[in-house]
């Protein structure tokens with residue numbers, strides 16, 4: 001079975017044509033609305049940047065459930081804000097967790 005343990009494998013997945021098509025399918029299915037905001041009762045107004053401000057999220061993580069990678073039932077539209085909150089990321093973009101050793105003591 002295809003695994004997505006490494007960043008390289010994940011990047012390859014996210015760049016695949018099959019994923020891009022599925023991603024679009026999910027966005028359309030969800031009406032380009034953040035499902036988390038919707039659950040919380042917010043209605044996000046459509047704006048010109050909506051395509052950029054929305055992500056398609058794996059409800060069950062790609063790493064842990066590789067067999068659900070392409071399952072529409074495991075996918076939902078999230079805005080960047082909710083997506084980042086879910087993954088504990090900072091607001092802007094996709095910075096990786098700081099290197100564990102970065103703040104380590106100097107010799």
Ligand SMILES: [Zn+2]
Nearest residue numbers: 034037079082
């Ligand atoms: Zn949201």
